[in-house]
Amino acid sequence: MPKMNLSHFEAAILFALFSSVVLGVITKRTDADRLRYGVRCFAYFVAALIGLGWLMKLGHG
Amino acid sequence: MVTNAKAQAAAPPARGWYGVVLLGWLVPGGGHFLLKRPGRGALLLASVAIMFLLGLMMRGTMFQPQTGDVLTTIIYCGGFLGDLASGLFYLLTVWLGYAQPDMAGHVHDYGTKFLVAAGLLNVLAMVDAYEIATGEKE
Numbered sequence: 001m002p003k004m005n006l007s008h009f010e011a012a013i014l015f016a017l018f019s020s021v022v023l024g025v026i027t028k029r030t031d032a033d034r035l036r037y038g039v040r041c042f043a044y045f046v047a048a049l050i051g052l053g054w055l056m057k058l059g060h061g
Numbered sequence: 062m063v064t065n066a067k068a069q070a071a072a073p074p075a076r077g078w079y080g081v082v083l084l085g086w087l088v089p090g091g092g093h094f095l096l097k098r099p100g101r102g103a104l105l106l107a108s109v110a111i112m113f114l115l116g117l118m119m120r121g122t123m124f125q126p127q128t129g130d131v132l133t134t135i136i137y138c139g140g141f142l143g144d145l146a147s148g149l150f151y152l153l154t155v156w157l158g159y160a161q162p163d164m165a166g167h168v169h170d171y172g173t174k175f176l177v178a179a180g181l182l183n184v185l186a187m188v189d190a191y192e193i194a195t196g197e198k199e
Contacts (some may be wrong), residue, residue, distance in 0.1 A: 001159060004118035004168070011171040014115060015178065018108040022182040025104050026189035029199060 009049070016045030078194035085187040087148040089179075092190025105186045113150045113179040121172025123151070123160040140173075146180030146187075 006014070024038020085092030089109035093102030124140030127133055144151050154160055161169075192198040 002118055003120060004115065006119065006168060006171065008167065008171075011119075011168070011175075015112075015171075015175065018112045019178065019182065021104055021108045022185055025101050025108075026185050 009053075012049050013046070016042055016049065020045060078191050081190050081194040082187050085190040086146065086183070089148065089150075089183045089186055092187060092194070096190060096193050098193070105183075109147065109179045109183050109186070110150065112175050112182065113147055116172045116175030116179060117154065117159060117161075119172025119175065120161045120164060120169050121174070121176045122163040122169065123155065123176065124173075140177055143177035143180040146184050147176070148183065151180070 020038045020042035023041045024034045028034045028037050081092040081095050084095055088094075088106070090102035090105035093099070093105060123144050124137050126141040127137035161172075163169075163173075189198070
């Protein structure tokens with residue numbers, strides 16, 4: 001099996017993407033609502049990722 | 062109360078959910094395929110499968126149940142249950158010898174988390190399939 005090397009950012013983005021797809025698929029009742037919710041979840045994941053990344057960078061000085 | 066009664070009356074009769082949940086565990090999204098929701102089933106299957114494969118390719122570790130102090134028990138037993146929730150992916154990985162030893166490094170650590178998260182996402186998919194099968198959800 002090939003070995004994969006990802007950065008923190010790439011791994012976290014992939015995690016966010018697939019988690020958002022599943023959360024979107026199982027949560028809402030119509031396809032449009034599912035798509036909207038999935039995109040919103042992904043945006044929240046990315047916002048948290050960037051925010052926490054900056055917080056850690058600033059915390060380290 | 063009246064609304065609940067109306068909703069229950071309008072809901073389709075509960076089907077046998079055991080088979081749906083069992084298939085949903087073995088094959089992620091399988092419960093949805095059985096319930097004639099192929100689009101949603103395919104998305105769930107793809108998401109869980111890709112996440113699991115990425116975890117394997119990052120050389121993530123499969124948890125083995127261990128007991129000791131509370132934290133060790135929670136992490137190792139919980140991690141084992143999370144891995145096991147991926148169904149056939151987990152079973153095939155262990156049977157075919159693709160389970161990796163624990164290694165230091167952030168990529169391996171992400172891989173381990175991806176493997177557990179794939180199982181946990183499958184648990185969400187199984188709950189969704191159960192709710193559809195029992196008529197609580199469309």
